[in-house]
Amino acid sequence: MLLFSCPNCGPRDETEFHYGGQAHVPYPKDADALTDKEWSEFLFYRDNTRGDFAERWVHSTGCRQWFNMLRDTVSYEIKAVYPMGGSRPDQPPATAAQTQQKGQQS
Amino acid sequence: MAQTAERENDVIRGLRRSPAGHLADAFSQGSVSGEQGVTLREVPFLTMIGVRAAPGSAVWDRLGAVMGGLPERYGQVTGSGAGDGPGTEQGVSVLWLGPQEFLVIAADGPNALGGGAAGASLLGGLLDALAGDPGQVVDLSANRTTFELAGPSARAVLEKSCALDLHPREFTVGTAVNTQIGLIPAVLWKVDEAAFRIFPRASFADFLGRWLLDGMREYAAVEVP
Amino acid sequence: MTTEHLPEHPEFLWRNPDPKKSYDAVIVGGGGHGLATAYFLAKNHGMTNIAVLEKGWLAGGNMARNTTIIRSNYLWDESAAIYEHSLKLWEILPEELDYDFLFSQRGVMNLAHTLGDVRESMRRVGANKLNGVDAEWLDPQQVKELCPILNISDNIRYPVMGATYQPRAGIAKHDHVAWAFARKCDEMGVDIIQNCEVTGFLKDGNKVVGVKTNRGTINTEKVGLCAAGHSSVLAEMAGFRLPIQSHPLQALVSELHEQVHPTVVMSNHVHVYVSQAHKGELVMGAGVDSYNGYGQRGSFHVIEEQMAAAVELFPIFARAHVLRTWGGIVDTTLDASPIVGLSPVENMYVNCGWGTGGFKGTPGAGLTFAHTIATGAPHALNKPFSLERFETGALIDEHGAAAVAH
Numbered sequence: 176m177l178l179f180s181c182p183n184c185g186p187r188d189e190t191e192f193h194y195g196g197q198a199h200v201p202y203p204k205d206a207d208a209l210t211d212k213e214w215s216e217f218l219f220y221r222d223n224t225r226g227d228f229a230e231r232w233v234h235s236t237g238c239r240q241w242f243n244m245l246r247d248t249v250s251y252e253i254k255a256v257y258p259m260g261g262s263r264p265d266q267p268p269a270t271a272a273q274t275q276q277k278g279q280q281s
Numbered sequence: 282m283a284q285t286a287e288r289e290n291d292v293i294r295g296l297r298r299s300p301a302g303h304l305a306d307a308f309s310q311g312s313v314s315g316e317q318g319v320t321l322r323e324v325p326f327l328t329m330i331g332v333r334a335a336p337g338s339a340v341w342d343r344l345g346a347v348m349g350g351l352p353e354r355y356g357q358v359t360g361s362g363a364g365d366g367p368g369t370e371q372g373v374s375v376l377w378l379g380p381q382e383f384l385v386i387a388a389d390g391p392n393a394l395g396g397g398a399a400g401a402s403l404l405g406g407l408l409d410a411l412a413g414d415p416g417q418v419v420d421l422s423a424n425r426t427t428f429e430l431a432g433p434s435a436r437a438v439l440e441k442s443c444a445l446d447l448h449p450r451e452f453t454v455g456t457a458v459n460t461q462i463g464l465i466p467a468v469l470w471k472v473d474e475a476a477f478r479i480f481p482r483a484s485f486a487d488f489l490g491r492w493l494l495d496g497m498r499e500y501a502a503v504e505v506p
Numbered sequence: 507m508t509t510e511h512l513p514e515h516p517e518f519l520w521r522n523p524d525p526k527k528s529y530d531a532v533i534v535g536g537g538g539h540g541l542a543t544a545y546f547l548a549k550n551h552g553m554t555n556i557a558v559l560e561k562g563w564l565a566g567g568n569m570a571r572n573t574t575i576i577r578s579n580y581l582w583d584e585s586a587a588i589y590e591h592s593l594k595l596w597e598i599l600p601e602e603l604d605y606d607f608l609f610s611q612r613g614v615m616n617l618a619h620t621l622g623d624v625r626e627s628m629r630r631v632g633a634n635k636l637n638g639v640d641a642e643w644l645d646p647q648q649v650k651e652l653c654p655i656l657n658i659s660d661n662i663r664y665p666v667m668g669a670t671y672q673p674r675a676g677i678a679k680h681d682h683v684a685w686a687f688a689r690k691c692d693e694m695g696v697d698i699i700q701n702c703e704v705t706g707f708l709k710d711g712n713k714v715v716g717v718k719t720n721r722g723t724i725n726t727e728k729v730g731l732c733a734a735g736h737s738s739v740l741a742e743m744a745g746f747r748l749p750i751q752s753h754p755l756q757a758l759v760s761e762l763h764e765q766v767h768p769t770v771v772m773s774n775h776v777h778v779y780v781s782q783a784h785k786g787e788l789v790m791g792a793g794v795d796s797y798n799g800y801g802q803r804g805s806f807h808v809i810e811e812q813m814a815a816a817v818e819l820f821p822i823f824a825r826a827h828v829l830r831t832w833g834g835i836v837d838t839t840l841d842a843s844p845i846v847g848l849s850p851v852e853n854m855y856v857n858c859g860w861g862t863g864g865f866k867g868t869p870g871a872g873l874t875f876a877h878t879i880a881t882g883a884p885h886a887l888n889k890p891f892s893l894e895r896f897e898t899g900a901l902i903d904e905h906g907a908a909a910v911a912h
């Protein structure tokens with residue numbers, strides 16, 4: 176059982192949370208303009224990082240708020256908890272924005 | 282008009298069945314008195330109003346004014362009923378559920394939900410205060426029921442299946458939080474040194490009631506020295 | 507063809523060669539799929555100058571961590587075709603590989619607990635019959651006759667309302683399957699190289715020409731990825747992405763018991779499945795842990811919940827003790843179907859996305875993937891399972907048939 180520190184409620188059992196997958200995946204700016212390939216990337220392709228991974232969680236049976244977490248997918252160690260809309264704490268904001276861009280296009 | 286509506290409401294009140302009503306006898310039989318005692322009862326039909334408002338907004342201020350302030354942090358309870366001990370539902374309490382989500386709890390009756398006349402009841406007053414601005418005021422009274430678990434062993438019973446740190450140093454009187462007890466999502470409110478109110482959703486009331494009874498059973502047995 | 511005892515085998519079933527400078531094809535991953543692919547490359551396509559590279563030890567990944575359920579009662583035509591072909595191969599492989607790996611066709615039951623389940627199950631039985639897959643609908647009494655220890659009374663939260671049953675389905679001994687393939691591969695000249703981790707790829711333009719490993723660089727004409735939970739990591743090394751998320755999947759066994767459980771019982775609704783291994787352990791599993799994970803372990807509440815479900819269905823298990831729990835890394839796709847075919851890199855082929863249910867697909871994956879690698883084009887059976895389906899929208903949604911998967 177993992178122990179998460181909800182930014183609102185403090186440490187709680189993993190069973191109180193739901194997983195939301197990769198963080199920082201923006202909705203395409205102009206979805207109509209995407210090719211099938213780009214649209215499929217948005218729908219079906221997410222990073223599957225082995226190592227530090229930025230992901231979303233929601234505190235379902237607590238404050239019901241979403242937040243971001245940086246977690247090592249091998250050791251499961253939680254490196255950081257940070258608010259929705261915030262940028263990855265292990266990257267300067269500019270790089271984080273580029274990652275989003277790349278995620279969208281590659 | 283208002284009188285007819287009120288009479289209809291009385292009729293409806295008489296027809297209500299509380300989610301754990303069928304367990305009332307089991308609760309009283311399972312309750313234990315004495316030094317390691319613990320009692321369980323259902324407090325049926327409390328008025329519950331769901332409120333949503335963004336802190337700092339004008340709506341927040343107006344809604345707060347109706348109830349003596351909205352809670353601003355995790356665990357906080359505000360309102361005139363915040364100090365109510367076990368067995369009393371006099372005032373109006375507002376529980377923090379999230380940064381923008383609150384649960385208003387008041388006694389059952391026309392003063393809370395009213396017979397239709399806006400402003401005359403708690404619900405009407407809150408709706409008036411909302412005035413159609415972004416936010417929410419919804420009657421959720423049928424959503425949850427209320428359990429009261431009290432007595433010297435109440436905390437020990439809860440600790441069997443609630444992972445929170447319930448030590449009085451950490452979990453002080455007047456704290457309410459949304460969490461899990463057993464597998465059941467529930468709001469837990471410590472109303473007194475040895476008394477908790479637990480608010481499970483109606484459909485989980487039977488399970489949670491029996492679950493707590495089971496946890497209480499050992500305190501009825503003679504302590505083995 | 508069941509034997510009471512496990513077969514005797516010699517101390518070494520395969521050589522432990524050092525990697526050569528170059529091969530005609532290199533398979534990454536020495537699990538069941540990598541080994542089966544190498545086997546069919548050698549047997550069906552005469553490609554014997556090939557190597558299977560395994561970063562750990564043979565079958566140390568999901569291959570020897572799975573719960574060995576083999577069945578083919580999937581809903582859609584495409585799935586029924588490949589899984590049924592696979593099942594037919596299971597039926598002949600013990601003889602073909604000359605290895606009794608205890609393939610036991612004791613049947614698999616998928617319980618229905620709600621009206622929705624019943625409708626879905628009956629629909630699947632109908633679809634299976636149309637596809638030549640043996641399938642039956644059982645009422646609760648028939649369920650009880652087949653599996654007397656199941657609680658079919660209606661005083662439980664989710665009473666058993668019936669079940670689908672595939673008599674030809676069953677279980678096998680997973681590590682022996684891997685050894686059986688490995689021995690035959692080795693006999694045909696395939697190099698099985700353990701402790702050899704692929705760390706990168708050599709490319710000429712968009713064409714793969716070699717692999718970098720912790721034991722040196724190996725040139726090769728073709729690369730087949732069979733890395734299961736690590737598929738995304740390898741794809742990233744090669745410069746492309748896969749629509750895959752890797753999750754922990756756990757299982758557990760009890761201590762040994764008399765044979766009490768004659769078949770395999772799965773329940774999507776209360777979320778557990780149980781069989782009894784030849785030695786006598788009760789083998790149980792359920793769904794994945796929710797989060798992405800490469801840790802080969804998951805959270806305790808997941809196994810706690812599946813045990814609670816098992817005890818509800820099989821009251822007799824209440825006093826059994828857990829002997830061991832473990833986890834693997836499963837490569838899940840959004841339509842719960844695998845990806846077997848070409849990749850965006852020339853001469854590189856992908857076999858992945860089998861997620862929680864790829865053991866049963868081992869021979870089918872091996873056969874079709876070998877065909878794909880050898881000819882450069884998919885076999886009819888794996889054609890629908892291409893990477894392009896996520897773009898064309900021709901998804902093969904098997905969540906219904908594979909919800910507790912396996």
Ligand SMILES: Cc1cc2nc3c(=O)[nH]c(=O)nc-3n(C[C@H](O)[C@H](O)[C@H](O)COP(=O)(O)OP(=O)(O)OC[C@H]3O[C@@H](n4cnc5c(N)ncnc54)[C@H](O)[C@@H]3O)c2cc1C
Pocket residue numbers: 534535536537538539540559560561562563564565566567568569570571572573574575576702703704705732733734735736740755756757791832833834835836860861862863864865866867912
């Ligand atoms: C607990 C559990 C229960 C399951 N139950 C069932 C079931 O009942 N029925 C069923 O059909 N399926 C089941 N599955 C799924 C099944 O085990 C997998 O789908 C299947 O084993 C995957 O194919 P594989 O055997 O080739 O994978 P693996 O055995 O995981 O092989 C992949 C190999 O690639 C190697 N590798 C990874 N990266 C590299 C690298 N860089 N270089 C070299 N080698 C590398 C790994 O070390 C690993 O050995 C279960 C899985 C788990 C975890």
Ligand SMILES: [Zn+2]
Pocket residue numbers: 181182183184185234237238239240
């Ligand atoms: Zn929270």
